[in-house]
Amino acid sequence: MIDIQLLRSEIDTVAKRLAIRGYTLDTAGFGSLEEKRRQIQTATEQLQSQRNALAKQIGQAKAKKDETQAAALMRQGAELGEKVKQMEAENGTVQEELHKFVSLIPNLLHASVPVGSRPEDAVEQRRWGEPRKFDFRAKDHVDIGAGLGGLDFDTAAKLAGARFVVMKGAVARLHRAIAQFMLDTHTGEHGYTEVYTPYMVSGACADGVTSLAKFKDDLFKIDGRDLYLIPTSEYSVTNFMRDEIVPLEKLPLKFACHSPCFRSEAGAAGKDTRGMIRNHQFDKVELVQIVHPAKSYEAHEQLTGHAETILKKLELSHRVITLSAGDTGFSSAKTYDIEVWLPGQNAYREISSCSNFEAFQARRMQARFRNEKGKPELVHTLNGSGLAVGRTLIAVMENYQRKDGGIDIPLALRPYMGKIETIEPAR
């Protein structure tokens, strides 16, 4: 949520900044809603004040045993009470309306975010390694997986329909090894605390990290309950801070979480339907940081670096881009995507998204710290994939494939794979 005070005091500036990301702020609509709110709230509070004063007088009259006086005042109170109730209801409605209006506004972008709304408007920050060259025609992970007997989309479809996968044997183990490797790296070398969380969260938590009203169609909801399957553990982990005020010295908080992620992919019909690039269920190791507002951009660079480390250790060529204004997510002020080279697609594809949300999420979930003056202040929140496990598996399979259909295990993963150094094609 953006700061409503800012909306009140500098609406034109806010509108201009939102326009950069292609969002048209209804300034007139806000103005009239805000005016209405001002009137109703003031009127309500005045009535409440009258009611409270009257109640106090009645109390005093009763204390003095002046029953006549008390009875007269109580008649007045009954009348006033009705008015108060009506006004309070009206006030509740307008406050809710205003809150809804504001909560649907996306975050303001950082000044360094490239203008534009197309993917091509993203700015490449850096590139690491060379796309691997093969002296044979490189296959994609679907064909490699079939050859290894390790990826089975037919069985998955039988179980749950499209966009799922069944992994078997050494490939399933490799998938597990990748997750372990990531967690160990982030906890052992980057100072993150490993956490395990619920895979379902309440609607309030979902609304804490983004707009539930806007994005509920992307989530799987538990039938008849206020519970959603997490589309990323950002949903569970960031909400550790919901309604909390932590001491200054606790910051920064750094959490790493391995979890499955569930996404309905409602708007992705026909996109990336082959293989396991875009599934309803995938594993991810998520990095979450809760930091002092003055440190969030520094933390953003570090967190992105932590995610990149995984790819470097796996010797996978990748690049880092700053998403364009139009592509930056609803809650984010600035996002770096890390894209890994996929020979099967002959392209760099997203494997991590690292965002600084500034106080946007913190304001939604009232996540605060006690600042240098001892006053509560909103924290800044960040997160990034470190990395998507399924897509990393794809990258490993495609980049480490051999002409005979087998794959080599990257050195960094071998400690997690027993004595296995390769996965050989199925007979």
Place this chain on the structure above:
RNA sequence: GGAGAGGUGACGGAGCGGUUGAACGUGCCGGUCUCGAAAACCGGAAUACGCGCAAGCGUAUCGUGGGUUCGAAUCCCACCCUCUCCGCCA
């Protein structure tokens, strides 16, 4: 799933229909004392919002949401959560 107990400020813990935003204690901040510290004593300190140039005034908040009442932390209802016992279970 059944039976019971309970959810109050940073924490412990009173209050159980009326000057209670909330006693008291601990912790915290400032001061007195001290060479310094401890102890003792004095004082201060919640959050959000509204109106106002400001001083200030007002409103809301005692798990959440409703209700009763002139007035609710206190009474009633529903829900959530925690604890104890029983049952069941990975």
